[in-house]
Amino acid sequence: MTQYQDNLPKSAFARFLDAFEENLIALLLGLMTMITFVNVVMRYMFNHSLIWGLEVTLILFAWLVLLGISYGFKKTAHLGVDALINVLPSRGQRIMAVLSALACLLYAFLLMKGSWDYWAPFAGFQPTEGRWFPLGFAEGVRDRAFYVTDQVPMLGMFRWLEDAINYGDSYDKLPRVIPYAIIPFSAALLLLRVSQALVRILRGKQALLIVSHEAEDEVERVAHGEYEE
Amino acid sequence: DPAGCDDGEMVIKFSHVTNTDKHPKGIAANLFMERVNAEMDGKACVEVYPNSTLYNDDQVLEAMLQGDVQMAAPSLSKFETFTKIYRIFDLPFMFKNMDAVEEFQNSEVGQNMKEAMVRRGLLGLGFWHNGLKQFSANKPLLEPGDAAGLKFRVQPSDVLVAQMNALKASPQPMAFSEVYGALQTGVVDGQENTWSNIYGKKFFEVQDGTTETNHGLLDYMVVTSVDWWEGLDADVRDQLATIMDEVTKERNAAIAEVDAQNRQAVLDAGGVIRELTAEQRAHWVDVMKPVWAQFEGDVGADNIALAQEINAKH
Amino acid sequence: MDVVLLFAMVVGLLLIGVPIAVSLGLSSMIFLLVFSDTSLASIAQSLYQAMAGHYTLLAIPFFILASSFMSTGGVAKRIVRFSIACVGHFRGGLAIAGVFACMIFAALSGSSPATVVAIGSIVIAAMRQMGYTKDFAAGVICNAGTLGILIPPSIVMVVYASTVDVSVGRMFLAGVIPGILAGTMLMIAIYVIARIKNLPKGEWAGWGEISSSFREAFWGLMLIVIIMVGIYGIPGVTGAIFTPTEAAAVASVYAFLVASFIYRDMGPLAATDGTAPSSLLQKPHALVTAFFHRDTRHTLFEAGKLTIMLMFIIANALILKHVLTDEQIPQQIAEAMLSAGFGKVMFLVMVNLILLIGGQFMEPSGLIVIVAPLVFPIAIELGVDPIHLGVIMVVNMEIGMITPPVGLNLFVTSGVAGMPMMAVVRAALPFLAILFLFLILITYIPAISTILPNALMGPEIITN
């Protein structure tokens, strides 16, 4: 499969963070699979089903992908088109790399604003003013803290939210603020990882923002004896 | 241009999930669009986004509160997160027929329900009918016992889950797009829906037959955002409300006909329809009615009493 | 005009090396902010709902995971050995077998990218092993994978049927002959290329190798049987057990069990340098530890990573679709092209054009629900059979999936084969020509699509 450019020196903390993110990705996918599998077994063998199974699986799916996006930038693993950049001289390549990092930064920034504006009312916070750029917080936007998921059971550990944001009303399902929290969190993490990539590119430690298959292809051609001398 | 939106006209986006020419909701939404675009030309125009192309029923209410869409008509069970009083419409055998539904919705209690979500930011503009639900399965359903042990696809609603448990059937949540295939291969055994959905989604093709139980209601409410609605000029708002009322009356009055057409279409296409004797029907009622007690606190005992009072008249 | 700008922005960003997902997403956001009143919050909503609101896309992570367990756990290796033993000695034999595998898989799954993921990771590796070039292998699978939506079951067909009110069963039947025809055309093309270009072939290793490799591969091959039975049931014994999407999750669990406990190429029972694999009797605790073993976690992580890369692109393609829909762009283009009042033949050419252009930007189901209601009434007036129209639409969607800039099969192949996007585009090109030829056949010979449903269900009565 794909080759990743991950040759940067690592501190113990960075290694811990890598392991944490990797285990989390594995765990989310594993849970999605097990819930779906268990539901099939329960339906076929016991004529029963976890009524929340489908919804939770889809939430985990969204968590997996959203969390993973920033990991992909950290490891320079996202797919792109390198046909043009490869024919440019190295100076041109560097300019393109900086430009594309700036484009990603703009993407992450706009996504961050959109994510906050989307999530904030569910958490009893205010969205931001302004269309492109946040110009302070809005006032008097109705909150959506009451908005619960379709079938996900309420978890005891989140009961404190009832007093904190729901005016003391009890939740009979998990409020949407919990699954949706991944959206601003991932956007913030994305913003961080893209900024770090930009810095690496400016300091000459990283060449591209997308995964490069070139080196790997060369190795394989040699391995398959396509270069015979 | 009375057909579409011109520069300077206020655009009203109406997002829904059905087709535009056969489903009762789609027909009503298009009628509303045509009338607004003709009668309010220069002031306002409606753009209809059918077939879930813009939002599905789960996303559309969020988008409305966000100000990205102005009108939608989700099924009543979608409002249960806003206020549980709407559960009364999901309870089995609560309404005798569509005339009783119509009278209940037009009563003071029913009309007040349109404003039950105002503090959450949504305002109801009108109830739109689809009709009463029928059961279909891969074996004949005549007595409630026939449904026991079968797997039924239901919408993920507490009331519908309780209803299936009362039948000793197993409620299965499933994405709507997979239901046809699941019924065809037997992953699930049956489902419940109105005639227009059973015909429109072709479920009858892959079922042994459909039993005319009329056991539940599938209706919609046209909603809009309170903030958007209150920000309109008074004359625009009044004109929109008037057109909405007239469209609602006209299309709701035609629902019996649309329902009958779809029922006939199922027969014409070779589907089997089973009718219940009065005695058989009473058995279904006996088994399913106890569900009411479970949700009495949510919907109000007086509201249930009113519905029964109205039933007695029809 | 606005659309041309959008198109230019996507391509421009792609060319300077911006990730595909960001090129699609950023262009959509800028387009939205400039041309509409819709909020940025709707972009965040679309991104989250791309996963949480699209049940059918779940097949993608599950099939990726199943493939990962099969590759890591030695299941794939054994199936490859068996296939090479069977067809490796024919010129182009393995490539033809790959197309056949895609056709079988298409009958199990309703999704094209899932077909590429499931078959591609095994077959591309096998073809590399036989000495085919990576490009050729990727090109074959990328194209054959599109059959996923033509051979029933097919999500796109369900969407079309309910959008225009025709029978889903009829649509499914209508896909059978075209699906077989398209597969056969691809196989013939491979055979011809194999003759001309002298594609690699191996030695015939004899029946002994076939039977011993079959015994080795038995548990892997059983996966196909289990999924077949699970999806279709056995008449008189059991109904179907799971949906095509759930089948992918079941396949993952099965591949994990076979790899960890039967082949023991991974997990707590695997051989460590020099020692033979342990048996479960020696290490009964493996029943629990296998789930958390380093190999299991690593496989889950690798599958998760590929899922993320692909879904990031697909989610942004869905954002683009949302923005285009919000601005009613597809409707405007379709209406402009259809208002010219063409005859039947020109009309069908126009439909093909609209769908081919639309397919550049949008994923199949999204495009169908928008275009079908616009095209359908005109088609009926001109006397086009609705089932025939549906098959034309599906074939167009197939082509859309392997043409840049937005082609889900291109992205997935690039991810699965570890190849640059442009290399996949180039690799897919010769076979794309076959699909175009196929589209022409389908468009002008309605009988290919309608003969089977009409024979089994009687002629279609058009009630509109």
Ligand code: NA
């Ligand atoms: Na298929």
Ligand code: NA
């Ligand atoms: Na395309």
